[in-house]
Amino acid sequence: MQYWLMKSEPDAFGIDDLAGRPGQTEHWDGVRNYQARNMMRDEMKIGDLVFFYHSNCELPGIVGIAEVARESYPDFTAFNPDDKHFDPKSHPDKPTWYMVDVKFVRKLQRTISLRELKQHAELADLALVRRGNRLSIMPVSPAHWEFILGLE
DNA sequence: GCCAACGTTGGC
DNA sequence: GCCAACGTTGGC
Numbered sequence: 001m002q003y004w005l006m007k008s009e010p011d012a013f014g015i016d017d018l019a020g021r022p023g024q025t026e027h028w029d030g031v032r033n034y035q036a037r038n039m040m041r042d043e044m045k046i047g048d049l050v051f052f053y054h055s056n057c058e059l060p061g062i063v064g065i066a067e068v069a070r071e072s073y074p075d076f077t078a079f080n081p082d083d084k085h086f087d088p089k090s091h092p093d094k095p096t097w098y099m100v101d102v103k104f105v106r107k108l109q110r111t112i113s114l115r116e117l118k119q120h121a122e123l124a125d126l127a128l129v130r131r132g133n134r135l136s137i138m139p140v141s142p143a144h145w146e147f148i149l150g151l152e
Numbered sequence: 153g154c155c156a157a158c159g160t161t162g163g164c
Numbered sequence: 165g166c167c168a169a170c171g172t173t174g175g176c
Contacts, residue, residue, distance in 0.1 A: 055163085
């Protein structure tokens, strides 16, 4: 069982949106980065736990926990010319992009902000706080997972 | 295969 | 809104 962190802009899709979906589950579409795709396609397994991170907002940080509810399948939004994430290079018989489904577990009691995460030496090699990191999906080690939960 | 130009991410 | 840090694209 592995731990992950997934970024989303709350203006587009936040933790409350996930909690409000039928079955509190939603597909994580729109990832158009190969590294992030590979993690979803090859490594994320049902039951893996995920920190839900809000980016590009007033208080960027970890706001909740989700779990992987369905393992990778083609991101069909890539096939739709009207979709924001349309990619003409991806074909249904040979998809370029994949996604997983995530299910709401719980919100944290408070937002553990990026600013706060950066202040702990224990998290110095957490991918999220490393310089220039732009990955929207990243692994979190069990030690980092426990430490961060301990901050709550 | 190199690399400049361009587009995107995302903190601040 | 600014801009640093990347990733991608495309000319050569």
